[in-house]
Amino acid sequence: MNRKTLFWVVAAALLVLLPPLVLALKQPYYIDLVRRIMILAIAAISLNLILGYGGLVSFGHAAYIGIGAYAVGILAFYGVGSGWAHFAMAIGASALVALAIGAVSIRTSGIYFIMITLAFTQMLYYLGISIAEFGGDDGMRIKARSRFPLVDLGDPVAAYYAALVLMLLSALLVSRIVNSRFGLALRACKSNDARARAIGFSPYPVRLIAFVISGALCGLSGALYANHTNYITPSLMSWLQSGELMFMVILGGMGTAAGPVLGTFALLLAEEVLKGFTEYWQVILGPLLVLSVIFFRRGLAGMFSWHE
């Protein structure tokens, strides 16, 4: 077994064993915490596809968490309870919006790409604030959680394992994609755009498709998030959330399979621990993040020398 496989086996085993352990210790809160981390890890995994492997610095990825969450909230609001409908809508709507945003923004590059993706996401954020019917600024309660046969997302432990399975499947999906012909074309376009064109790759459609896949996967994370919190607000789509997603990927290691998962766990656990010490936890977290970027140039995954 190589080191990469070992990492995933150990991580999966620890995460599988966590609920019985914390229930025995009468600390059920940790199930909720880790479930939230795993849901956001899916968003980070999706961002890593375009940021780490595609070189597309999307500063608006929280948009798709918001769209996924609102898809669930709005369908539930109108009395649709089927989980399949919720998740299909969350993924489909995210893919469509990613197609529209990507079609425009991928024509630009560098700082313009960053600003355009940010601008589109802010538009969605203000849209969320302005629609009074869905709670506006105050957000909306999810009237009914997504209903699936066999799995009850209202049950903390069942929802935990659902998030775990989906996180592992998302990591597998992205890892297969980036090593496929499509993924190599995407990475070649990131590595050297002019050379990629000269040998016959067309970067635009390759990047656009990656952008849509990434948005769709992030929409899945949003749908899970809505079921997790049971209450959603437009702040899910704020640029702070987008920035935090980027940070998770960079901290964990861009362009590595384990990076986004490690980064999400590290960032959110650090937040949690520091919150326990002081209410001014951000004053401590900020410098820690700066130091981590300086000392782990290739991210946490780089410490295990898995940089691909």
Next chain:
Amino acid sequence: MNKLLSVERLSKSFGALRASDGIDFDVGEGETHAIIGPNGAGKTTLISQLAGNLRPDAGCIRFAGEDITRLSAPRRSRKGLARSFQITSVFPEFTALANVALAVQAQAGHSFRFWKPAQQDAALLDPAGRILDEVGLAERKNILAANLAHGEHRQLEVAMALATRPRLLLLDEPMAGMGVEESGRMIALLGGLKRRLTIILVEHDMDAVFRLADRISVLVYGRIIATDTPEKVRTNEEVRRAYLGEDA
């Protein structure tokens, strides 16, 4: 001779500078056509327009009978027009073999396969390995391109161009920055390709040009002042004045 490429009245200006000023020339199937000229004559500008990286202001480029003036670089590449760059341009974080395999993949058509691992795909690696062997990089195939020597980068550039199975090879100063020994190897390599491919060669190394070219066009200030066989170009008075002056 059957024309593979013909260029008519090609013009490109950057502000007041006429980098291409009504260029006419053609290249026959199987010909090795060298383009020489002093620095700033517009050689790279011409190559970039032929490869599709720059759009001409006016004029027309025909390749195998088809007007390709408005086609993008990737489309031209898939039609069989390959270029190498004057300044090394490879995929530094991939191995030499992977660099060539990427070119094989790009040539094989669309890349919209999302699941099967491509890095062990024999359909890509076998041809890539053969081409690396041909350019003399077989022993270096598992080295990251970033870690190859300068001369090896130039060989890798040619390998990537070959991997796209071109009908026409555009080589922009393949010997740039090479030592005598490396140049010798490159000339031998190109001499072998010359029989199979049509080549447009932009090069400052006059030894290489006169050994490889069937015909030479002399570009000065964006205009072609002569196109002829190496012997006739060597003795052309205008060319001697404009360019060869100190060398010849």
